[in-house]
Amino acid sequence: MNDRIRCESLKSRVTSAEQAARLIADGMVVGMSGFTRAGEAMAVPLALAERAKTEPLKITLLTGASLGHDLDKILAEAKVTARRMPFQSDPGLRRAINQGEVMFIDQHLSETVEQLRRGQIPGVDVAVIEAAAITADGGIIPTTSVGNSASFAILAKKVIIEINLSQPLSFEGLHDIFIPSYYPNRMPIPVVTPDSRIGTPSIPIDPDKIAAIVITEKHDSAATVAEPDDETRAIAGHLVRFFEGEVAAGRMTSRLAPLQAGIGSIANAVMHGLIDSPFEGLQMYSEVLQDSTFDLIDAGKLSFASGSSITLSEKRNAEVMAHFGRYKSKLILRPQEISNHPEVVRRLGLIAINTALEFDIYGNVNSTHVMGTHMMNGIGGSGDFARNAMLSVFVTKSVAKGGAISSVVPMVSHVDHTEHDVDILVTEQGLADLRGLAPRERAVRIIAQCAHPERRAALADYYERALSRGGQTPHLLEEAFSWHNRLRETGRM
Amino acid sequence: MNDRIRCESLKSRVTSAEQAARLIADGMVVGMSGFTRAGEAMAVPLALAERAKTEPLKITLLTGASLGHDLDKILAEAKVTARRMPFQSDPGLRRAINQGEVMFIDQHLSETVEQLRRGQIPGVDVAVIEAAAITADGGIIPTTSVGNSASFAILAKKVIIEINLSQPLSFEGLHDIFIPSYYPNRMPIPVVTPDSRIGTPSIPIDPDKIAAIVITEKHDSAATVAEPDDETRAIAGHLVRFFEGEVAAGRMTSRLAPLQAGIGSIANAVMHGLIDSPFEGLQMYSEVLQDSTFDLIDAGKLSFASGSSITLSEKRNAEVMAHFGRYKSKLILRPQEISNHPEVVRRLGLIAINTALEFDIYGNVNSTHVMGTHMMNGIGGSGDFARNAMLSVFVTKSVAKGGAISSVVPMVSHVDHTEHDVDILVTEQGLADLRGLAPRERAVRIIAQCAHPERRAALADYYERALSRGGQTPHLLEEAFSWHNRLRETGRM
Numbered sequence: 001m002n003d004r005i006r007c008e009s010l011k012s013r014v015t016s017a018e019q020a021a022r023l024i025a026d027g028m029v030v031g032m033s034g035f036t037r038a039g040e041a042m043a044v045p046l047a048l049a050e051r052a053k054t055e056p057l058k059i060t061l062l063t064g065a066s067l068g069h070d071l072d073k074i075l076a077e078a079k080v081t082a083r084r085m086p087f088q089s090d091p092g093l094r095r096a097i098n099q100g101e102v103m104f105i106d107q108h109l110s111e112t113v114e115q116l117r118r119g120q121i122p123g124v125d126v127a128v129i130e131a132a133a134i135t136a137d138g139g140i141i142p143t144t145s146v147g148n149s150a151s152f153a154i155l156a157k158k159v160i161i162e163i164n165l166s167q168p169l170s171f172e173g174l175h176d177i178f179i180p181s182y183y184p185n186r187m188p189i190p191v192v193t194p195d196s197r198i199g200t201p202s203i204p205i206d207p208d209k210i211a212a213i214v215i216t217e218k219h220d221s222a223a224t225v226a227e228p229d230d231e232t233r234a235i236a237g238h239l240v241r242f243f244e245g246e247v248a249a250g251r252m253t254s255r256l257a258p259l260q261a262g263i264g265s266i267a268n269a270v271m272h273g274l275i276d277s278p279f280e281g282l283q284m285y286s287e288v289l290q291d292s293t294f295d296l297i298d299a300g301k302l303s304f305a306s307g308s309s310i311t312l313s314e315k316r317n318a319e320v321m322a323h324f325g326r327y328k329s330k331l332i333l334r335p336q337e338i339s340n341h342p343e344v345v346r347r348l349g350l351i352a353i354n355t356a357l358e359f360d361i362y363g364n365v366n367s368t369h370v371m372g373t374h375m376m377n378g379i380g381g382s383g384d385f386a387r388n389a390m391l392s393v394f395v396t397k398s399v400a401k402g403g404a405i406s407s408v409v410p411m412v413s414h415v416d417h418t419e420h421d422v423d424i425l426v427t428e429q430g431l432a433d434l435r436g437l438a439p440r441e442r443a444v445r446i447i448a449q450c451a452h453p454e455r456r457a458a459l460a461d462y463y464e465r466a467l468s469r470g471g472q473t474p475h476l477l478e479e480a481f482s483w484h485n486r487l488r489e490t491g492r493m
Numbered sequence: 494m495n496d497r498i499r500c501e502s503l504k505s506r507v508t509s510a511e512q513a514a515r516l517i518a519d520g521m522v523v524g525m526s527g528f529t530r531a532g533e534a535m536a537v538p539l540a541l542a543e544r545a546k547t548e549p550l551k552i553t554l555l556t557g558a559s560l561g562h563d564l565d566k567i568l569a570e571a572k573v574t575a576r577r578m579p580f581q582s583d584p585g586l587r588r589a590i591n592q593g594e595v596m597f598i599d600q601h602l603s604e605t606v607e608q609l610r611r612g613q614i615p616g617v618d619v620a621v622i623e624a625a626a627i628t629a630d631g632g633i634i635p636t637t638s639v640g641n642s643a644s645f646a647i648l649a650k651k652v653i654i655e656i657n658l659s660q661p662l663s664f665e666g667l668h669d670i671f672i673p674s675y676y677p678n679r680m681p682i683p684v685v686t687p688d689s690r691i692g693t694p695s696i697p698i699d700p701d702k703i704a705a706i707v708i709t710e711k712h713d714s715a716a717t718v719a720e721p722d723d724e725t726r727a728i729a730g731h732l733v734r735f736f737e738g739e740v741a742a743g744r745m746t747s748r749l750a751p752l753q754a755g756i757g758s759i760a761n762a763v764m765h766g767l768i769d770s771p772f773e774g775l776q777m778y779s780e781v782l783q784d785s786t787f788d789l790i791d792a793g794k795l796s797f798a799s800g801s802s803i804t805l806s807e808k809r810n811a812e813v814m815a816h817f818g819r820y821k822s823k824l825i826l827r828p829q830e831i832s833n834h835p836e837v838v839r840r841l842g843l844i845a846i847n848t849a850l851e852f853d854i855y856g857n858v859n860s861t862h863v864m865g866t867h868m869m870n871g872i873g874g875s876g877d878f879a880r881n882a883m884l885s886v887f888v889t890k891s892v893a894k895g896g897a898i899s900s901v902v903p904m905v906s907h908v909d910h911t912e913h914d915v916d917i918l919v920t921e922q923g924l925a926d927l928r929g930l931a932p933r934e935r936a937v938r939i940i941a942q943c944a945h946p947e948r949r950a951a952l953a954d955y956y957e958r959a960l961s962r963g964g965q966t967p968h969l970l971e972e973a974f975s976w977h978n979r980l981r982e983t984g985r986m
Contacts, residue, residue, distance in 0.1 A: 083931070098964050103931035106965070108913055118842075118883060119744045120916075121929035183750065183842040183883070188681030251612045257676065342881055343836035349611075349676040364908070372973075373964030379913060387880060388835055390611060390676070413970060415857070415908035420601055420872060423613075436614035438576070438596035471591050471866030472599070477906060478978050480865075481970040488970075 004163050005213065006136040013213045017043035020160045020212035021051060028125040029060040031152030035309040035336060036263055036288040037068030037089075037221045039145030041128040041162040043214050045071050049078035058082040060122065064147015064308065064336055065109060065287075065380060066090065068221030076102060085121075086112045087378040098374045106368065109287070109381040110340035113151035117182065127156035129203075130216075132167045138207025139200070142175050143167040144220055145309030146333045150177045150203045158211040165217045170324050173201050175333045191344045194258050194285040194306045195332065222314040225290060228269035231397050231428035235266060236273025238431040239353070239393065242424065243279065254278060258285040260345075260385045261292070262354035263311070266395045268292045270353055275299045285348050287339055287381045289331070291316045297330055306332045308339040340384035352389035354382040356396040358407045359425055359450075361443040361463055362473055363434050365394050365417040371484055372413025379416050386421045398427035398452040404492040408451040410462045411480035425450050439473040497656050498706065499629040506706045510536035513653045513705035517541060519550050521618040524645030527564075528557030528802040528829060529756055529781040530582075530714045532638030534621040534655040536707050538564050542571035551575040553615065557640015557801065557829055558602060558780075558873060559583065561714030569595060578614075579605045580871040591867045599861065602780070602874040603833035606644035610675065620649035622696075623709075625660045631700025632693070635668050636660040637713055638802030639826045643670045643696045651704040658710045663817050666694050668826045684837045687751050687778040687799045688825065715807040718783060721762035724890050724921035728759060729766025731924040732846070732886065735917065736772065747771060751778040753838075753878045754785070755847035756804070759888045761785045763846055768792045778841050780832055780874045782824070784809045790823055799825045801832040833877035845882035847875040849889040851900045852918055852943075854936040854956055855966055856927050858887050858910040864977055865906025872909050879914045891920035891945040897985040901944040903955045904973035918943050932966040 005011050021044050024030055034040025040063070051057055060083040061075065073092030075081045079101075081093065086107035088094070097104040107115075115121045129149045133141045142149055143164055153159050178199030181187050190198045228236070246252045256279050261267040271292035274282065284293060284305040291313050296302035310333070312320060320327060338344065345352075356365045357376060367382050368375060386392040394417070396407045407427065419439065425432045430449040434442050447459045466474035483493040498504050514537050517523055527533025533556070544550055553576035554568065566585030568574045572594075574586065579600035581587070590597040600608075608614045622642045626634045635642055636657055646652050671692030674680050683691045721729070739745045749772050754760040764785035767775065777786060777798040784806050789795035803826070805813060813820060831837065838845075849858045850869060860875050861868060879885040887910070889900045900920065912932065918925045923942040927935050940952045959967035976986040 100933055100960070100963065103934060104965060105929060105931050106913070111913075114883075115928065119742065184686070186840045186842065187685060188683065188836075188840065190681065192680060193677070249612065342839055343681075346835055347679045347681070349679065369964070369966055371964075372970055373959075373962060373966055373968050375965035379911075383880075383911075383913060387876075390607075413968075414966065415911060418876075418908060418911075420599070420604075420876060435608065436598060438598050440593055441596060466866075467593070469866060470593065471862070471864075472597060472868035473862055473866055473907065475866050475906075477865055477974040477981075480974065485971050 003169060004133045004165065007134055007138050007207050010134060010138065010207055010210055010213060013210060014215060015212050017047040017214045020044050020214050021047035023158055023160060023211055024048060024059065024126050026057050029062065029122050031062040031124040031127045031148065031156060033064065033129045033142065033145065033147060033149040034067045035064030035145035035147030036311045037066055038309040038311045039130050039143040039220065040067045040071060041130045042069055042071060042218055043162055043216045044128045044160055045075055048080050049074045052078040052080045062112065062124065062148065062152065064145055064149065087380050089377040094375060104375060106375065106378040108379060108383045109336045110342065110384045113148050113337050116151060116155055124152050124156040126158050126160060127152040128160045128162065129153055130162045130164050132164065132169060132171045134161060135202050138210060139202030139204050141172050141202045143171060146175055146335050147308055148336060150179060150335050151337065153203050153205050154179065159205060159209050160212045160214065161210055162214045162216050165215065166219055168321065168324060170328065174328060174331060175201055177203050177335065178338055189338065189341060189343050191338065192347065194283045194348065195304045197332065222317065223290060223311045225268045225313065226265040228272055232266050232269035233273065234428040235395050235426050236270045238426050239270055240273050240277045242431050255281040257351045257390055258283045258348045260286040260350050260352045260389065262382060263288050263290065264355050266355050267353050270395060271296065274301060285350055287336065294320050294327065297327060304330050306334060306339065308334055308336040340381045342384060342388045345385055345388035349390035350385060351391045351393065352385035353393045353395060354386060356394040356407065358409050358412055359394060360409050360412045361446050361459055362439045363419040363422045363425060363442045363446060364412050364415050365422055366412040366414045367416040369414035371488065383417065386417050391423050392421055393424040393426060394422055395426045398429050398450060403454065405487060406452060406455045406483065406493050408446065408455060408459060409483050410459065411475060413481060413484050496662060497626045497658065500627055500631050500700050503627060503631065503700055503703055503706060506703060507708060508705050510540040510707045513537050513707050514540035514544060516651055516653060516704055517552065517619050522553040522555065522615050524555045524617040524620045524641065524649060526557065526622045526635065526638065526640060526642040527560045528638035528640030529559055529804045530561030530716070531802040531804045532623050532636040532640070532713065533560045533564060534623045535562055535564060535711055536655055536709045537621045537653055538568055541573050542567045545571040545573045555605065555617065555641065555645065557638055557642065580873050582870040587868060597868060599868065599871040601872060601876045602829050603835065603877045606641050606830050609644060609648055617645050617649040619651050619653060620645040621653045621655065622646055623655045623657050625657065625662060625664045627654060628695050631703060632695030632697050634665050634695045636664060639668055639670070639828050640801055641829060643672060643828050644830065646696050646698050647672065652698060652702050653705045653707065654703055655707045655709050658708065659712055661814065661817060663821065667821060667824060668694055670696050670828065671831055682831065682834055682836050684831065685840065687776045687841065688797045690825065715810065716783060716804045718761045718806065719758040721765055725759050725762035726766065727921035728888050728919050729763045731919050732763055733766050733770045735924050748774040750844045750883055751776045751841045753777070753779040753843050753845045753882070755875060756781050756783065757848050759848050760846050763888060764789065767794060778843055780829065787813050787820065790820060797823050799827060799832065801827055801829040833874045835877060835881045838878055838881035842883035843878060844884045844886065845878035846886045846888060847879060849887040849900065851902050851905055852887060853902050853905045854939050854952055855932045856912040856915045856918060856935050856939060857905050857908050858915055859905040859907045860909040862907035864981065876910065879910050884916050885914055886917040886919060887915055888919045891922050891943060896947065898980060899945060899948045899976065899986050901939065901948060901952060902976050903952065904968060906974060906977050
């Protein structure tokens with residue numbers, strides 16, 4: 001234990017999860033570690049759920065992003081989670097959100113801690129942070145994610161640490177903790193390349209704030225990313241050919257530009273597609289490092305990857321952790337405020353690849369709301385990246401549910417990304433390069449390149465009839481959601 | 494003339510506007526100075542319009558923002574403008590855009606020159622830039638706007654300068670020209686306070702690129718901002734009281750935070766409202782400096798203002814220019830890429846105040862499209878500021894056209910700013926503070942605080958019925974645009 005808790009004065013604070021959870025009272029704001037099912041604290045939240053069976057206990061729960069181990073489901077079903085931000089991806093919590101039982105504040109992932117330190121949202125009473133170790137001066141060494149852990153710990157009144165013995169001590173030195181200076185003396189964030197180290201290897205806090213330490217031994221939940229299929233491989237293929245064209249046109253070198261890829265099967269497949277591409281010396285500046293990141297490193301294609309978490313499948317996790325020394329010098333995990341920071345994203349000139357739920361004929365993208373109303377996961381980092389990237393790409397399959405749903409619609413039922421922030425759309429059908437096009441030009445190209453062949457005529461018919469009304473962005477408002485309404489009424493768009 | 498053209502080798506390039514305009518051929522991309530009707534070149538574009546009467550002449554026209562002197566109307570009616578970006582505000586051009594005769598690419602104002610230097614949109618063949626003077630080494634001293642002039646001149650193959658003798662030489666030293674370094678060695682933009690000077694007083698280009706110089710003598714078009722009325726004064730009053738609350742809560746000091754205000758009567762009235770407020774030592778980091786900027790300086794309230802242009806009413810223009818020395822040390826004009834830069838906006842922690850056409854019960858904002866289809870002006874800088882500001886405020890009157898149109902609607906007919914980027918909404922009815930609220934909470938507050946009393950019951954009825962469908966953001970998609978459809982059919986929402 002001496003290597004896990006190196007600060008003498010803290011050793012006496014080791015306690016049970018139940019005891020630690022007593023620091024959290026009904027009505028508090030709790031900031032927990034965890035980003036894309038990596039590095040979340042688990043023992044204390046489970047103790048909270050247990051306690052809620054016998055006493056009133058409702059909290060505002062802040063995290064980095066999604067939690068693993070069904071924690072969001074368990075906390076929602078125990079009615080512990082009254083308010084939740086900034087992201088989630090759990091079916092159980094999703095149900096509670098869409099029923100109005102949990103107030104979900106869907107946020108750009110770079111912005112939550114800004115709002116906290118400005119006092120614009122209620123402050124964190126207790127932070128619960130998973131750590132690999134605590135240094136001699138009380139610094140917290142995170143595990144597989146940084147997320148918002150650093151700012152939560154720094155801003156919280158009290159901090160509970162879950163020391164996870166199953167996470168290797170070799171994680172020390174992986175993280176780069178940097179907190180921006182505050183107004184009115186805020187200075188530039190000095191990240192100038194994906195491998196810039198600008199901070200400290202641990203989260204610096206006053207050890208006196210660490211009110212309890214719980215010892216755990218748990219593995220991260222495995223990623224549930226589907227293997228590439230014919231359609232996601234086709235999407236990857238279109239993008240690789242597009243990049244080849246950009247290189248040929250002199251707009252990029254064969255190193256492309258630092259890559260960001262959203263979580264999920266399609267983005268993972270796209271990154272996989274780069275293994276058999278002519279590009280090399282690639283770098284990533286992203287949120288989550290998935291299987292494909294390590295596959296690209298193993299293939300000699302990727303020289304460096306910066307992210308805020310590592311989320312792997314069970315198989316890849318075993319392989320990577322067994323040989324972590326091989327990867328460590330090629331990786332940095334940062335606070336999500338820095339991994340997603342508009343300043344850094346624009347400076348580095350990223351290629352941002354994110355997934356759309358649906359997009360419309362003018363290139364507006366819905367990333368979050370099924371049928372315009374029901375939350376799927378949240379906007380996550382897609383807005384941070386799409387707005388500021390050198391090249392903003394959105395990918396999706398052209399149809400879903402065996403063709404019942406078209407991902408290309410006359411008007412999206414909810415807008416997360418406006419046409420201004422969308423350069424390239426890709427489906428298995430093809431790629432639409434929208435740069436420098438007016439909306440009327442976008443419509444023609446999107447219908448031709450991205451829509452499913454069975455849907456093109458109907459989309460073109462809508463567009464042609466909308467043209468009769470005129471405008472920069474022609475629409476028939478009384479018909480704009482007719483596809484969605486038909487889906488609701490008949491089960492098919 | 495020696496003080497206006499200080500570079501000997503360039504004196505022989507003085508020519509007529511007609512002759513200079515011959516450098517522009519059919520099909521070219523032309524980048525012109527001009528931002529919010531300030532500092533536009535005029536003689537050469539008029540010569541182009543004249544020439545188009547007798548020969549085919551169509552161009553892609555890029556500017557900073559809007560042009561004065563009806564130039565956009567004249568060029569559109571002469572069919573010279575085939576493509577136009579990134580902003581306009583002319584009724585004649587607007588008509589051509591909405592009829593599909595001119596392809597208008599509506600852009601975030603900070604992004605146009607990024608796309609140009611990346612080669613993502615066709616490059617500038619000829620730049621036409623109004624200047625107060627040319628320095629001995631060929632540097633261009635702009636006049637009342639910088640806009641995109643610096644990057645246009647640097648990136649163009651040839652440059653035409655219009656020396657405007659009516660603009661005083663005392664403008665020299667007002668401007669701060671800074672061009673970001675390029676990938677992969679891009680460095681931070683070193684603006685850390687509104688008064689940071691980081692560049693050069695003139696636009697540095699190879700004098701050999703200056704292919705023609707035209708001498709003009711013209712005044713900027715006067716701003717057409719309406720005087721504050723009862724409603725805009727009420728909006729200003731709500732905001733001042735809100736700021737007082739923020740100061741009382743310790744979230745700001747009495748200096749507030751650097752202010753950005755969009756162009757137009759409401760934003761101008763809001764800024765005016767600060768004259769009789771308890772705040773002092775204010776600063777601006779904005780796009781356009783309007784009458785209210787100088788009124789605040791005269792009132793001793795505003796200590797510094799950074800912008801990309803100065804656009805004044807006829808009366809204020811005469812007063813300010815007669816005593817320009819009094820103001821010069823308190824002003825900087827920057828390229829719009831820097832005045833609007835996401836990096837700088839987030840670093841400085843701005844209060845951004847922009848005007849909405851309409852907003853919906855969940856806080857999504859339409860800034861551009863009347864009835865979801867017809868372009869008004871363009872998104873301008875509102876997205877650059879709203880996304881990255883410390884506090885993003887949108888203002889509008891609660892109704893328009895004598896009450897026939899409600900500015901608060903069930904669902905906006907076009908989205909420019911999503912709920913994630915909107916903190917505060919203000920109408921003459923009141924102010925809705927949306928920070929930290931989930932969509933269902935936002936709806937209740939927006940209807941109660943911002944909607945016109947005659948519209949509240951109908952909005953609440955829509956919301957209540959939408960709740961029965963559930964969801965994070967309840968809607969009845971088949972009814973979401975019923976207010977807009979009723980307006981189209983009956984002339985009243």
